[in-house]
Amino acid sequence: MEEIAEALQRLIKALEKANCMYVIVGGLVAIHYGRNRLTQDIDVVIDIQEMSRLASALKSEGFEFSDRDILEAFKERSRITLFLPEDVFFHVDLKFAEDELDYEVLKGRIRGELLGVPCWIESVEDIVSAKLVYGSSQDEEDVIAILLNHGLNEILKEKVKRFGVYEKLCGIAEMIGLKC
Incomplete structure (x- = not known):
């Protein structure tokens, strides 16, 4: 986890x-x-208007990427993988905000601390909503653990309704003994 904390910082x-x-x-x-x-990456959603400052700042911190690839990801509002030369397996998946869910997550971010690093993180409600929207088996396992640790609240219920995954939330909640 030390390598992840250093990369995050x-x-x-x-x-x-x-x-x-x-x-x-x-x-x-x-x-x-x-x-x-476990995780082998840091996922981050960003919104930025000026690409050159971002590319320069990332390079100054040792991240490796193709200038062409990052510019293309910026223009297409898609994602790019960034690497640090010290670790070929660990990486950063940087996603340029492109849709309502991305902007909702940015709007709902909270100041927190991950691995001792102060930063902006996804709220409980937003991570559950996003993971239900994306819906892989690992995403659903993440949702189960988060619900067991944090429970359900009305903000979460309203948010998942907006993204069309309320029934999914209720199915998982009932499976682990929570009333939806």
Whole structure:
């Protein structure tokens, strides 16, 4: 976890240097909210208007990527994988915000601490909503762990209704003994 913490610290430094609106999402945040699992990446959603500052800041922190690939991801509002030369297996998946769910997660971000690093993280309600929307088996296991640790609330119920996954939430909640 030391390598992940160092990579996270370098990533946050670069994003904040570039004055980038960001939120850490995915597996690392699921672990933070009580899911016992491993991850080999940091997932981050960003919204930025000026690409050159971001590319420069990421490179100054040692991240490796193709200038062409990051520019293409920025233009297409898609994702790019960033690597650190010290670790070929661990990486950062950087996603440029593109849809309502991405912007909702950015809007709902909260200030927290991951692995001792202060940063903006996905709220409980947003991570559960996103994982239900994406819906892989690992995402559903993450949701189960998060619900067992944090329960259900009305904000979460309303949010999943907006994204069309309320029935999925209720099915999982009832399976683990929570009333929806």
